[in-house]
Amino acid sequence: xxxxxxxxxxxxxxxxxxxxxxxxxxxxxxxxxxxxxxxxxxxxxxxxxxxxxxxxxxxxxxxxxxxxxxxxxxxxxxxxxxxxxxxxxxxxxxxxxxxxxxxxxxxxxxx
Amino acid sequence: xxxxxxxxxxxxxxxxxxxxxxxxxxxxxxxxxxxxxxxxxxxxxxxxxxxxxxxxxxxxxxxxxxxxxxxxxxxxxxxxxxxxxxxxxxxxxxxxxxxxxxxxxxxxxxxxx
Numbered sequence: 164x165x166x167x168x169x170x171x172x173x174x175x176x177x178x179x180x181x182x183x184x185x186x187x188x189x190x191x192x193x194x195x196x197x198x199x200x201x202x203x204x205x206x207x208x209x210x211x212x213x214x215x216x217x218x219x220x221x222x223x224x225x226x227x228x229x230x231x232x233x234x235x236x237x238x239x240x241x242x243x244x245x246x247x248x249x250x251x252x253x254x255x256x257x258x259x260x261x262x263x264x265x266x267x268x269x270x271x272x273x274x
Numbered sequence: 275x276x277x278x279x280x281x282x283x284x285x286x287x288x289x290x291x292x293x294x295x296x297x298x299x300x301x302x303x304x305x306x307x308x309x310x311x312x313x314x315x316x317x318x319x320x321x322x323x324x325x326x327x328x329x330x331x332x333x334x335x336x337x338x339x340x341x342x343x344x345x346x347x348x349x350x351x352x353x354x355x356x357x358x359x360x361x362x363x364x365x366x367x368x369x370x371x372x373x374x375x376x377x378x379x380x381x382x383x384x385x386x387x
Binding site: 194204207208214262266267 | 278305307309314315316317318319322324332364366368370371372373374375376377378379380381
């Protein structure tokens with residue numbers, strides 16, 4: 164069974180700082196690693212995803228870094244803003260069309 | 275815009291009641307999923323359906339069943355609700371091909387008393 168270990172469980176960052184969330188996985192059926200963002204009272208929504216034919220993907224202030232040999236990937240939020248305060252989930256693909264999700268990181272950005 | 279809707283945002287039921295949670299998606303997705311979300315445990319897959327009338331157990335299927343009679347609708351059934359089923363329930367859908375994102379509904383907060 165796939166395990167996805169996500170850390171930290173919670174994170175407090177000053178406005179303008181860098182938020183870093185890490186995930187490690189065990190095995191993968193194929194290469195597609197998404198990050199989801201969830202605001203209170205809402206369902207998770209796709210934030211950014213990477214197919215590891217590249218080691219890094221950047222979209223605006225959000226960057227995924229991928230280390231295939233170490234089976235680790237991370238989310239970096241540059242210039243963190245109070246509006247980024249949310250719960251973030253990483254996910255790793257299981258066989259078929261399923262994903263295993265990390266346990267989530269609650270990010271609070273202090274103004 | 276993809277829309278995944280869930281029948282209730284909040285639900286309070288008594289122990290032993292039969293509970294139905296409904297989910298509808300409007301994007302003609304083949305796959306549909308039911309998760310429960312608990313603090314510190316993340317999203318755990320209860321059941322998965324890849325086609326009408328087809329289903330697969332996820333990681334925590336005990337105490338739950340599902341029904342998919344139409345492509346757009348996926349129902350989660352708690353045959354006899356128990357207090358340890360108090361949770362947030364999230365429905366999601368996606369295309370069948372690998373590497374496609376899952377679209378989530380807003381969730382149903384179920385409390386079993």
